[in-house]
Amino acid sequence: MGSHRRPAQSGLDRSARGSTVYILSALTATTAAGLAAAPAGAAPQDRPSGTRAEVDRLFEQAEKATEAFNQAGEHADKLRDDLADLQDSVARGQERINTMRGALGSLAGAQYRSGGIDPSLALLLSSDPDNYLDKASVLDRLTTRQAGELTALQRAQRDLSQERAEAARKLVDLERTRKAVARHKRTVEDKLARARRLLDALPPGQRAAYDRASRGGGRDGIPDLSGVGEASSGRAAAAVAAAMSALGKPYVWGANGPSGFDCSGLMQWSYARAGVGLPRTSQEQRYAGRRIPLSEARPGDLVAYRSDASHIGMYVGNGQVIHAPYPGAPVRYDPVGMMPVSSVTRV
Template identity: 50%
Template structure:
């Protein structure tokens, strides 16, 4: 007889799971169908984001400049120490040879006990502390041994100093590489964003940049503010000869510059050595907090972390290397966050 059992009904839990999954699938399909592609940024929005990336790249660039300067300084110091160690080792060898010749001559003439040969070892310190042996030495030998002791200590200290500086150099090189990569990443991101623009939009931005550069030289009114000193005037005059030179991160001239590269180069032309980075230049002279007290050639420090610097040009204008994509030019100080001026004496 045929079976007439009713089909097994799905459990309440299974029905609930299936229903929820189906609903989710429908909702996902609806959302996917209705989702609009991400909106393209406008030219103005792209410019704002690119400018921000350029500023961040400049911040990293100043850190890179500082690490590079420290690396160069450490390399010079290590080279000097190594030269000193080499010369010191030669002096030590001469002292040992002299003592050896002296002891040998005395031994051959029967004027010294064979135990004195122990002083020819590489570590005479152990024997100088033994009074029973000292009475067998001449005053000349004692003095020679003390010279050897002093020279050994001096060489040990210099070698230890070189070792520490080599460790510092290694960490500085690591920091240098990281900051270099950070700058390159920021600039690559900016280029990628810039390339989302159409050819027409790119041309419009380029025209705006060119107009800003031209107007900074053709129409700027610098007034008649005096220079802070004859050297400040010379530095400012040197920087003026570089108007129109491209910004290049890490560059110190004479044809391309970053911000602190321009100011340090300009003062070097006036015979004045100032630090390489904007952060260090912030402490290179007397600070001027009131803008009305600024004089032509004063350094102008911008932003809270001191990552940008230029030269005061008069009438509220700064002469500076702004950022990637721009050239050395005049610009209103009000376009940036002024911190203080620095007068180089």
């Protein structure tokens, strides 16, 4: 993708969503800790391995809901822009119709003053036939112009009616999208709260193991990427530098910087600093450039995870990615093989 693309704008209003998402991040901050031995006789789902699997499942579901939340928010932003443009167009159309009606009124007055009566009768009554013929010529031109103006007015009224109907449809769609945003938000909150409760119930000595387990990279099929390599382009290098500047910033779901990020928000923000606009969601970002094999990855390439691309990071060399992992875990480096890789994209 070329660098001619405009930097993407932020999705949902950051100030409106900021307080909620930062509170959620604080509530889930304990997830950076790990696991210890479960008490004897604990049920399978209460043992460390069962807790790890359940927390991973909840985080994965929350991340999917977060990307759906981001997508719905982006759609809502577009609808708001479209609706504003339509409303402006409707206002301009109404103004034009008012002007055209005024012009038609003036033409009608001119027609009356030019002798708008039966032409044969007017000729018989005229004491000056030459003057009458001059007036008739003007009247004919006025009538032709009036007919044209009337046709234009009718067309403008039809266009205005269509734009008003389209604006009404956009308004309904916007309301539906707002409800979808709220629904995804509730889903994310529920999953994160459940994961937090599971982790909070573990003995203190066990929590660090969860974080260590989440950073594992020993998966089959991961090529040797120990060489640092160079970025594929100047904009990719600039995006890597931007992502590195965000190291340590908190994971905040639904956020795309600068003080907090979710996974796709970090990618969008980093490339925006390089002058390149990326879509908002990880599912869309995987198509934002040319697909390449993982073995050819270079710094700045986007690495999408899981079959549905519900998580995404940026390759930075030496077999590492930089990404926003999950609530409680700040932006950090992790092995590229930390999760199943679904695609690598060069922007």
